[in-house]
Amino acid sequence: MKKLTIKDIAKEFKVSISTVSKALNDSYEISQSTKEKIQKYAKEQNYKPNFNALSLKNRSTKTIGVILPTMLNYFFAQVFKGIEKTALEKGYKVITCISNQSYDKEVEIIEMLSNGSIDGFLLSMAKETELSNKFDHFQESIENGTPIVMFDRVAQSISCDKVTTDDLEGATKTVEYLYKKGHKNIAFVSTMSDLHIGKQRLEGYQEGLKNVGLAYDESLVLNIVERDYKKYKNIVRPFIKANKIDAVITTGESVAVSVMKAVKKNDQKIPKDVAVIAFSNGILSRHSSPKMTTISQHGEKMGSAATEILIDKLENKTKEITTKVIQTDLVIRDSTRK
Amino acid sequence: MKKLTIKDIAKEFKVSISTVSKALNDSYEISQSTKEKIQKYAKEQNYKPNFNALSLKNRSTKTIGVILPTMLNYFFAQVFKGIEKTALEKGYKVITCISNQSYDKEVEIIEMLSNGSIDGFLLSMAKETELSNKFDHFQESIENGTPIVMFDRVAQSISCDKVTTDDLEGATKTVEYLYKKGHKNIAFVSTMSDLHIGKQRLEGYQEGLKNVGLAYDESLVLNIVERDYKKYKNIVRPFIKANKIDAVITTGESVAVSVMKAVKKNDQKIPKDVAVIAFSNGILSRHSSPKMTTISQHGEKMGSAATEILIDKLENKTKEITTKVIQTDLVIRDSTRK
Numbered sequence: 001m002k003k004l005t006i007k008d009i010a011k012e013f014k015v016s017i018s019t020v021s022k023a024l025n026d027s028y029e030i031s032q033s034t035k036e037k038i039q040k041y042a043k044e045q046n047y048k049p050n051f052n053a054l055s056l057k058n059r060s061t062k063t064i065g066v067i068l069p070t071m072l073n074y075f076f077a078q079v080f081k082g083i084e085k086t087a088l089e090k091g092y093k094v095i096t097c098i099s100n101q102s103y104d105k106e107v108e109i110i111e112m113l114s115n116g117s118i119d120g121f122l123l124s125m126a127k128e129t130e131l132s133n134k135f136d137h138f139q140e141s142i143e144n145g146t147p148i149v150m151f152d153r154v155a156q157s158i159s160c161d162k163v164t165t166d167d168l169e170g171a172t173k174t175v176e177y178l179y180k181k182g183h184k185n186i187a188f189v190s191t192m193s194d195l196h197i198g199k200q201r202l203e204g205y206q207e208g209l210k211n212v213g214l215a216y217d218e219s220l221v222l223n224i225v226e227r228d229y230k231k232y233k234n235i236v237r238p239f240i241k242a243n244k245i246d247a248v249i250t251t252g253e254s255v256a257v258s259v260m261k262a263v264k265k266n267d268q269k270i271p272k273d274v275a276v277i278a279f280s281n282g283i284l285s286r287h288s289s290p291k292m293t294t295i296s297q298h299g300e301k302m303g304s305a306a307t308e309i310l311i312d313k314l315e316n317k318t319k320e321i322t323t324k325v326i327q328t329d330l331v332i333r334d335s336t337r338k
Numbered sequence: 339m340k341k342l343t344i345k346d347i348a349k350e351f352k353v354s355i356s357t358v359s360k361a362l363n364d365s366y367e368i369s370q371s372t373k374e375k376i377q378k379y380a381k382e383q384n385y386k387p388n389f390n391a392l393s394l395k396n397r398s399t400k401t402i403g404v405i406l407p408t409m410l411n412y413f414f415a416q417v418f419k420g421i422e423k424t425a426l427e428k429g430y431k432v433i434t435c436i437s438n439q440s441y442d443k444e445v446e447i448i449e450m451l452s453n454g455s456i457d458g459f460l461l462s463m464a465k466e467t468e469l470s471n472k473f474d475h476f477q478e479s480i481e482n483g484t485p486i487v488m489f490d491r492v493a494q495s496i497s498c499d500k501v502t503t504d505d506l507e508g509a510t511k512t513v514e515y516l517y518k519k520g521h522k523n524i525a526f527v528s529t530m531s532d533l534h535i536g537k538q539r540l541e542g543y544q545e546g547l548k549n550v551g552l553a554y555d556e557s558l559v560l561n562i563v564e565r566d567y568k569k570y571k572n573i574v575r576p577f578i579k580a581n582k583i584d585a586v587i588t589t590g591e592s593v594a595v596s597v598m599k600a601v602k603k604n605d606q607k608i609p610k611d612v613a614v615i616a617f618s619n620g621i622l623s624r625h626s627s628p629k630m631t632t633i634s635q636h637g638e639k640m641g642s643a644a645t646e647i648l649i650d651k652l653e654n655k656t657k658e659i660t661t662k663v664i665q666t667d668l669v670i671r672d673s674t675r676k
Binding site for chain 1: 418568
């Protein structure tokens with residue numbers, strides 16, 4: 001028979017994991033009747049708190065579990081580099097798993113590693129998790145004594161340490177920079193309009209326009225839902241052709257390459273006629289022609305910061321919950337005017 | 339106290355894990371005196387066979403553990419796609435970890451997942467493991483009843499199922515193709531001369547030259563030891579400048595981009611003066627200018643094949659050990675003459 005978990009009890013009573021945890025710990029926050037009901041059920045079902053909840057206080061594995069949402073992403077590879085470096089410096093080992101943007105996989109990885117293999121998690125949410133808004137697995141891990149530090153794609157409603165990029169400010173600064181260089185018709189092309197960071201970047205773009213006194217024109221915003229980057233061009237080309245545009249900000253490199261190709265196809269010159277700037281700073285920006293100006297997110301710094309926060313927590317140096325924001329920088333290459 | 343493992347016993351007696359396993363199983367292959375020594379020690383130390391060795395026969399998790407050597411690699415991403423697809427079709431879950439080319443990490447991942455979380459492994463060796471020739475952790479996993487199917491970077495000396503690319507034949511066919519298109523001075527640029535697959539590709543290059551009657555000229559082979567791809571150009575440029583070359587075969591895409599840049603810098607045209615062909619078929623080959631002709635390795639097919647072999651083994655459909663070789667194909671783009 002499968003071992004009864006705190007999650008099963010929560011499901012049974014249609015309450016949150018946090019409620020069950022508080023009920024079992026006889027918290028004053030929970031009504032007497034609910035506490036009695038839950039405690040009785042737990043006893044009848046022979047519920048035993050998770051192994052790691054009992055053991056973690058006594059022993060430490062000196063190992064950090066890292067969950068990355070995707071493999072082929074230079075930004076996450078940079079974050080990972082920062083994590084590895086800082087963990088090594090502080091005498092911690094790292095075990096890394098890929099959720100491949102799947103909620104189920106993320107849950108499985110957390111359950112698997114929480115059997116006492118690791119002391120805490122560093123993770124960036126799977127896309128499916130963010131869209132589904134199901135964060136119980138995070139809550140459960142934290143309640144059971146395995147702390148989580150989230151980076152980049154973080155769950156707003158979960159109370160844990162977070163390290164994020166200044167996506168909003170990064171986009172605002174970029175619009176201001178382009179305006180200073182003489183651009184007036186600045187487009188925004190997004191492949192992540194459904195994610196929080198995508199929304200932040202769009203908001204920053206709008207704020208930038210406001211700051212420099214340009215009107216926000218919805219027809220200059222392109223939200224791409226297509227996931228296959230090979231098909232971006234079919235969506236980007238008509239957009240570039242149909243609009244009077246002298247600069248484009250994109251949420252990523254891959255789509256920026258498509259934008260650059262569409263601009264050339266349209267017999268316009270980069271950066272003379274159209275400037276292109278992409279969020280993130282990976283391998284494509286250095287190999288594209290012309291080389292791409294990017295909004296660099298400093299992934300390595302983000303990874304180091306998240307690791308430091310987690311280790312401080314594990315070693316009881318702090319109980320505070322913090323959110324650290326890593327600043328972006330413009331890396332000027334050849335796709336923008338000098 | 340840490341639980342005594344079969345590895346500890348092997349260390350104690352300075353013998354292989356396989357010897358300990360055979361001794362404990364009273365195998366006729368092991369001398370009586372060695373068997374007695376090892377059995378006595380195991381009894382004194384209260385050695386218990388691994389949990390999974392006992393449990394795996396009785397229960398199945400329907401989960402496959404995948405270990406990939408590196409994140410930012412389009413070939414492995416393709417393999418992973420094939421694994422996920424086939425596993426899903428056959429009702430298996432997949433849990434994926436990254437060894438980041440580290441032997442220690444590979445060992446940790448195998449130990450962690452072998453606690454009953456998975457039924458078997460699909461893995462491509464870490465570079466450090468291949469160079470160190472330490473394969474005991476693989477042997478131990480297999481002995482303990484967790485089968486392994488290796489793909490691409492496989493341990494020759496370990497007896498397990500393997501899926502490989504025809505690296506040798508792929509290089510041979512490429513030389514023959516270039517010769518047919520009129521090339522006589524064909525160079526070979528490798529960033530993996532220390533790996534088995536790198537050696538196979540070099541050997542295939544030499545065999546191709548022999549087949550078409552061209553002399554092997556050592557000065558047309560460049561082995562790059564540098565790991566930072568941003569520095570490739572410093573090594574590639576003098577090589578291109580110093581030699582009379584009309585075609586280049588590279589072991590990967592990233593270095594092919596450097597070769598193409600060096601050729602242009604040298605005022606030569608691609609493909610008119612110099613043709614370029616790279617192993618693997620990833621994102622750079624489609625984004626490079628001109629678009630790159632590649633030796634496609636069919637990663638997805640490799641992943642599917644490896645998954646099928648493992649599941650057949652887990653479901654006891656076969657006890658045979660096989661090695662399956664996936665054929666490469668030339669994908670002709672614009673960096674070679676039509």
